[in-house]
């Protein structure tokens with residue numbers, strides 16, 4: 001891999017040992033058990049509902065709902081869903097993990113503290129195993145853009161360097177959030193230092209509405225920042241003055257990790273959330289001339305087989 005990354009970033013990684021935790025789902029309020037398992041080189045990231053015995057590949061084309069979080073469903077059994085996958089996906093992308101099985105015994109990944117830091121802690125405790133297999137990247141060859149008709153947009157552009165660079169802005173007028181923007185290059189060190197511990201957030205009026213509708217039942221000041229006008233309701237305040245844009249960037253990293261491999265691209269977004277992030281990947285892979293796999297020319301046969309599997313049916 002050319003460019004700025006140390007050589008070990010160019011090798012596929014998994015965990016050294018299984019590791020798990022127990023926590024509540026943000027939306028269901030149900031208590032669930034989560035376990036991460038090492039996986040074979042080339043296996044990719046796979047979710048598994050242990051209560052139902054169903055596997056769901058962590059891929060953009062299995063996303064079925066992006067309204068409150070990113071939810072994926074089993075292709076052969078659409079009723080089998082796993083919600084709130086974006087923060088654990090961000091932690092895995094941030095740590096450079098390519099191959100892992102994520103087991104959960106219910107319909108949602110536990111929210112824990114609302115950030116990616118607890119997942120990074122689990123990865124740290126398990127340890128990272130670096131294989132000899134080269135890590136391929138998805139190289140964006142020409143610009144792709146999606147927008148929502150209300151001025152929000154997300155774009156991917158080619159990147160002269162072998163990296164994933166992001167520029168994002170958000171705007172919540174007349175609130176403590178206001179206008180925030182951030183530039184970020186994804187590396188394990190930068191993700192850990194700048195994004196991992198930033199928490200999900202909501203406006204107090206939206207939280208009240210969600211609770212009335214029976215949603216966000218597990219939500220509390222222990223796992224989300226709640227903003228009421230110019231006031232932060234959490235007694236401990238913010239972890240960073242710009243925690244909101246850092247969390248939205250964390251969501252971009254997690255949502256775009258559903259590409260099926262690391263992106264070599266520049267992301268530019270304005271008020272982009274889970275819906276646009278997913279539409280962006282769908283637009284990219286709908287255009288076979290907009291991307292290609294790069295690196296890892298000497299990939300072993302099993303990695304090549306996994307790539308072939310990744311290409312079907314989404315890339316067919």
Ligand SMILES: [Zn+2]
Pocket residue numbers: 086087200247251
């Ligand atoms: Zn989030």
